[in-house]
Amino acid sequence: MTATNAAKEPIIRVEGLSFKYATATEKALKEINFTVFPGEYVAILGLSGAGKTTLCLSLNGIIPQMVMGEKEGRCLIKGQDTDEVPVREMAKTVGMVFDNPEYQLTQLTVEGEVALGLENLGIPYEEMLTRIKEALKVVGLEGLEERSPMQLSGGQQQRLAIAAAMAMYPEILVLDEPTTNLDPIGKEEVFEVLQRLNREKGMTIVIAEHEVEVIAEYADRVIILDRGELITNGPPAEVFNDVETISRLGLRTPQVTEFGYRLKKKGHNLPEQLPITLQDAVKKYSGVGGKK
Amino acid sequence: MNNMQLIANYVPGKSFFHRLHPSTKIIWVLGALLTVFFIKDPLIIFAFLVVVLVLIKASNTFATYRASLMLLLPIIFGLIFFQIVAPAFPKPWTPLARLGPFVLYNEGVYSALVLSLRIISVASFALLFIMTTYPGDLFTTMRMWGVPYEISFMVTTTIQLIPILQKEMNIILSAQRSRAMQASGFSALLPSIIPVFAGAIERVRQMSMTLESRAFGSSGKKTSIRQLKMGTLDYTLIILTIIALIGIFYLLWINQGFDRSQQMIFPAPAAIILFLGSIIGFFGILVLFARRIKN
Numbered sequence: 001m002t003a004t005n006a007a008k009e010p011i012i013r014v015e016g017l018s019f020k021y022a023t024a025t026e027k028a029l030k031e032i033n034f035t036v037f038p039g040e041y042v043a044i045l046g047l048s049g050a051g052k053t054t055l056c057l058s059l060n061g062i063i064p065q066m067v068m069g070e071k072e073g074r075c076l077i078k079g080q081d082t083d084e085v086p087v088r089e090m091a092k093t094v095g096m097v098f099d100n101p102e103y104q105l106t107q108l109t110v111e112g113e114v115a116l117g118l119e120n121l122g123i124p125y126e127e128m129l130t131r132i133k134e135a136l137k138v139v140g141l142e143g144l145e146e147r148s149p150m151q152l153s154g155g156q157q158q159r160l161a162i163a164a165a166m167a168m169y170p171e172i173l174v175l176d177e178p179t180t181n182l183d184p185i186g187k188e189e190v191f192e193v194l195q196r197l198n199r200e201k202g203m204t205i206v207i208a209e210h211e212v213e214v215i216a217e218y219a220d221r222v223i224i225l226d227r228g229e230l231i232t233n234g235p236p237a238e239v240f241n242d243v244e245t246i247s248r249l250g251l252r253t254p255q256v257t258e259f260g261y262r263l264k265k266k267g268h269n270l271p272e273q274l275p276i277t278l279q280d281a282v283k284k285y286s287g288v289g290g291k292k
Numbered sequence: 293m294n295n296m297q298l299i300a301n302y303v304p305g306k307s308f309f310h311r312l313h314p315s316t317k318i319i320w321v322l323g324a325l326l327t328v329f330f331i332k333d334p335l336i337i338f339a340f341l342v343v344v345l346v347l348i349k350a351s352n353t354f355a356t357y358r359a360s361l362m363l364l365l366p367i368i369f370g371l372i373f374f375q376i377v378a379p380a381f382p383k384p385w386t387p388l389a390r391l392g393p394f395v396l397y398n399e400g401v402y403s404a405l406v407l408s409l410r411i412i413s414v415a416s417f418a419l420l421f422i423m424t425t426y427p428g429d430l431f432t433t434m435r436m437w438g439v440p441y442e443i444s445f446m447v448t449t450t451i452q453l454i455p456i457l458q459k460e461m462n463i464i465l466s467a468q469r470s471r472a473m474q475a476s477g478f479s480a481l482l483p484s485i486i487p488v489f490a491g492a493i494e495r496v497r498q499m500s501m502t503l504e505s506r507a508f509g510s511s512g513k514k515t516s517i518r519q520l521k522m523g524t525l526d527y528t529l530i531i532l533t534i535i536a537l538i539g540i541f542y543l544l545w546i547n548q549g550f551d552r553s554q555q556m557i558f559p560a561p562a563a564i565i566l567f568l569g570s571i572i573g574f575f576g577i578l579v580l581f582a583r584r585i586k587n
Contacts, residue, residue, distance in 0.1 A: 060505060062504070089507070091504060092507055100498070104498065107428070111517065112518075116506050117506035118515070125519065129517075132517075165505075
């Protein structure tokens with residue numbers, strides 16, 4: 001990644017971003033700086049209240065345009081300042097999935113919900129039908145086109161919201177904890193879908209998430225927020241190996257990394273770089289205990 | 293309780309009215325509004341109301357309509373009550389009967405009939421329009437007419453918000469009931485209104501964030517999943533409507549709005565029945581509402 005990044009312009013550039021909600025006394029974001037390059041898959045990790053949602057909402061201009069508060073610094077999407085471009089125009093570049101599924105469904109049918117964004121982009125009728133079909137298939141909601149979104153289960157609603165954002169083929173897809181209502185299999189499916197969009201369509205993905213195992217497996221980069229401050233920004237293998245920092249913040253590392261870390265503390269001879277995914281762990285840990 | 297429906301919203305269907313272009317229906321509603329408010333003969337307005345009811349029945353929306361009409365009735369009964377005792381008419385008024393402190397006037401009965409029929413018939417026609425028009429289509433049409441984005445958005449969102457508010461209300465009533473608060477009758481309704489509105493504001497905020505995030509109202513050409521086209525039928529109907537409206541207004545002009553307030557003399561018992569009926573009706577509806585909330 002790094003080699004190609006040097007040549008590319010960053011697609012998201014956040015410079016000294018701070019934000020204080022009008023009703024709050026403390027800043028929700030403090031001096032955040034980072035860049036994202038086209039085609040990257042970035043996960044934002046942090047406890048509740050760390051500023052994940054605030055950061056996500058800043059990426060398409062909802063903050064500061066639709067949420068009251070004091071903003072400092074800049075957030076540039078493809079060189080455009082989110083202060084200046086209306087959210088509805090920015091939506092053509094940045095797709096957004098919010099954390100509460102029920103509130104973000106506004107249409108009377110599942111089909112209409114996915115169609116809404118496409119209508120606003122002026123996608124021709126025929127292509128719209130193809131895209132809706134594709135998006136609903138990807139999230140596993142085919143056959144429910146005529147159903148009312150209000151009659152769907154929480155998990156289905158969340159997947160519908162993802163389908164609606166995804167069908168617009170945004171260059172950047174921002175997801176704020178999109179899998180909170182999903183069961184483990186549903187979570188896995190969503191992450192697979194996102195990976196496919198990322199790999200096949202080159203969509204840049206920014207996702208706020210709690211689940212460290214899935215982040216370790218899918219993300220190219222992890223950003224950790226704590227009480228509004230950016231603590232770490234790096235590849236998951238690096239970030240999750242810093243077990244001390246992560247547990248100090250009250251977060252978790254993947255269990256396989258934690259496992260290796262504890263063994264190491266007991267004096268076991270383990271590789272310098274601990275594995276962060278199960279597959280990797282099987283490779284690296286085999287032989288550690290000796291074979292029967 | 294869970295499907296307590298207070299105000300009409302879109303009822304999916306494939307009736308004649310559903311298939312008409314919203315433009316045609318908007319012209320009809322505006323035409324009806326103008327006509328009905330210039331007609332002064334209660335019998336003509338009543339005839340119009342009957343036609344509207346037939347149309348509602350034919351569009352399979354009668355159940356929803358009936359539920360929404362309930363909300364209008366207390367206002368109508370209140371209007372009848374006040375008109376009879378204090379008509380919106382130039383004096384002198386002709387007294388028909390006396391009931392305690394109230395003097396019932398002939399002009400009062402007349403204007404009560406005209407006003408309440410006007411409101412019911414126009415509201416019914418407007419409800420028919422709302423019940424048979426997909427909210428998205430209404431937005432598309434308003435934009436097509438060149439109505440500013442903000443106004444089209446406000447109108448469409450308000451209509452779409454109604455079912456959400458109903459749901460919110462039910463959630464809050466259930467929550468209060470599960471905390472052993474009194475959850476029946478009007479005493480339960482009042483403390484839930486503030487949370488419902490607070491919730492509604494949050495809903496609207498989130499909804500507008502979602503819509504903006506889907507490029508709603510952005511610049512550029514728009515397409516629609518619902519193939520909304522003005523058919524030959526729509527053009528024909530609009531032209532016929534305009535011709536009919538010109539004719540109607542000519543007739544209204546030469547007949548002075550069919551004003552029959554001087555010819556129509558109501559018998560005193562009719563006035564008393566109407567007057568008492570409005571009082572009973574008003575409180576009856578309130579009791580009915582309270583009981584519905586209880587169940």
